[in-house]
Amino acid sequence: MKVLMINGSPRAEGCTFTALSEAGKTLSESGIDWEIFQTGTEPIRGCMACGACSNLNDRCVFNGDAVNRALEKAETADGFIFGSPVHYASASGSMTSFMDRFFYAGPGFAGKPGAAVVSCRRGGAASAFDQLNKYLTIGGMPVVSSQYWNSVHGNTPDEVREDLEGLQVMRALGRNMAWLLKCIDAGKKTGIEYPRSEKRVWTNFIR
Template sequence: MAVKVLPVNGSSRKEGCTGAGLREVARALQKEGIETEGFFIGNKPLPDCTACHRCRELGRCVFDDIVNEFVEKAKVADGFVFGSPVYFAHPSGRLLAFMDRAFYSGGGAFAFKPVAAVLSARRAGTTASFDVRNKYFTICSMPVVSSTYWNHVYGAQPEEVAEDKEGCVTMTNIGKNMAWLLKCLELGKMNGLPHPDNEKVPTNFIR
């Protein structure tokens, strides 16, 4: 069975610094025999989630755009890498709107699938942006893939990212670690080991 990872580019520039970091991860995955399919969310404005709850009735987001296209791909994918530039110590607003809607309307497509967050920055704000994305993953029971340093690369231009040797090695090690985890999960499936049957109980805090 083929195993596929979707590297998601949340930058407005497809071939920018974020794309350079994601390509390093993809190269490492491919060397380990893992198929990758890049997904660029584009640079057009995306509607934010309006919490209308229509996705519960429709099985998809009420705004029929690239988010629904991605969720359909996510259903058959085995892992994900979400990349973003840093804006004001925060990920791209476009990517967050995209993830809000994708995870709210299609959360089941992500459960128990390995995932990593990748950041690119000129200088700072990466660790705060890293934390924001990881919260999506942890509430969806996704195994979060680590590396050998924080998952970021530095550079104002893509060619500068290539000069960030530690960052590029960090990206490579994300790919290696994710490939290893994916292979472990496949072996578990082959040997009849199912994922946990988790329960979820909502709590509303009121005065």
């Protein structure tokens, strides 16, 4: 089984990477493969709301950036961790654009466990964490939690390595993700599948 981690930081081996790698340690110890997919270092276009993705077999109409490459990798992923630095108390701009298009164009990841991880110097972790979790909870992804909200604190990787509690939170997250993946796998072997959904009701507020 494999976890695809997305790093939405403009610093490929910065604080977010350090946090994701710590979660990766306990995933590996638990026998789960993982990979960090870097998106934040290149420009990511925002969603144009063109709707073309509905005819593109789970791909975005913009082929030139990381979104479609990540969607291809997502096809073989059993779980996901979405990591971002905190920029003005939100996920980074490029990560927000990435997430909008990854989830809007993608196939839907219902039943696949997901988690968000954020890194900040001082404040805004909770709101950025909430923002990223919204992408998971709109689409039926079981949200993997830890022993605290999934954030680390630091402006450099060395500072993050001093955040002993934050690193422990990441290790617990990796273990919990591995546990849930194994539970879901065991359930499938005994015939327990993700529930079938009803025919979708779609109203614009009340109409």
